[in-house]
Amino acid sequence: MRMRATVAAVSGALALSALAVPAAHADADLDVPSAAERFGASSAKPALRAAAEELxxxxKVTINSGKDVVVGTTNVKNFTVSVTARHSTGVxxxxxxxxxxSAPTEEGMDGALVPNEEVADCKASSxxxxxxxxxxxxYPGYDxxxxxLAGTWKVTVGALAGNESFYWNDRHTTHRVQRSSKLTVNASPEPVKKGKTLTVTGKLSRANWETGKYAGYTGQSVKLQFRKKSSSTYTTVKTIKTNSKGELKTTVKASAxxxxxxxxAGTSTTPAVNAAGDFVDVK
Known part of the structure; x- marks a missing residue:
């Protein structure tokens, strides 16, 4: 399994309260300890400790400004996650x-994205x-x-208070990681006489993380839309499906x-995309 870094390593002040993770495991150890192990809590009385402490x-947790994480074939995708938390002793x-x-363990995970920093950048609002x-x-082709791996990912969230009590949830929320999409269009002939037939072709493709190339997205419903030269709004003319190569082809009568x-419209694994409009001069 190719992972960029161990998900067992906890960053910054969190790591001070956790069990040490040997450096030799930095690129291979995907075993995720319990929250008690991570934050140094007493494993003998976890229930009593949780009941006695204010956690x-x-x-609020915001991932990539609330947008899906969309990754192509060659360029890395950088994004930010922010966690807002409160405690009487501060955070x-x-x-x-x-x-x-299925689970945040070496046996249960087939993918993980871990933070770049050793320490989170925390700003107090109070x-x-x-x-x-x-x-x-x-990293496409690596992470x-x-x-x-395209689709819905689980998100583990932890917060450490000033008194070293902690919150930890391996399934705090979910977020989508998607394969980038492309869509083209070409209407011909150009120019065309009014009432004559236009042939509109195109292709829907998406990133293939295994080959590092874009490939046709087959069997997908795609709308053909038209916008008059004097208008700013597109209207749907018809809906067709991509063929076995992701290609699109249909005909319409030229009107204006x-x-x-x-x-x-997109799917859970692939984002929505619009082709750039192709202008047709109708004589």
Whole structure:
């Protein structure tokens, strides 16, 4: 399994309260310890400790400004995650990682995205509340080494209070990691006489993380849309499906000067995309 760094390593102040992770495991150890192990809590009385302590409260987690993480074939994708939490003693650190699979263990995960920093950048808005930021870098073909990783990922979130009590949830939320998409269009002939037939072709493709190239997205519904030259709004003319190569082809009657485009609504693994409008001069 190709992972950029161990998801067992906890950053910054969190790591001070956790069990040490040997440096030799930095690129191979995907075993995720319990929250008690991570934060140094007593494993003998975890229930009593939790009942006796006031735990940090995570009020907001924002991943990539609330947008899906979309990754292509060659360029890395950098994004930021922020965690807002509160505690009567303040918040000194936070930790986040995204994981794919059935459980956050070496046996249960087939993908993980971990933060770049050793320490979260925490800014206090009051004596009790802070927002902590971490940055991530997703490498296509490495972190995202197979196409089956596209879709919904789980998000582990932790927060460490000033008194070293902690919040930890391996399934705090979810977020989508998607394969980047492209869409083209070409309407011909140009120019065309009014009432004559236009042939509109195009192709829907998406990133293949296994080959490092874009490939046709087959069997997908795509809308053909038209915008008059004098208008700023596209209207749907018809809906067709991509063929076995991701290609699109249909015909329409030319009625007025304007722009034709294809529009794809997206799926859980692939983002929505619109082709740039192709102008047709109708004589």
């Amino acid at each position: 940090p409260v995570v009020t 000194q650190d936070a930790y986040v990682f995204l994981w794919h699979g 004596a009790t509340t802070s927002t902590c930021k971490l940055t991530f870098t997703a 995202l080494y197979k196409n089956a 000067d304007g722009y034709y485009r294809y529009s794809f």
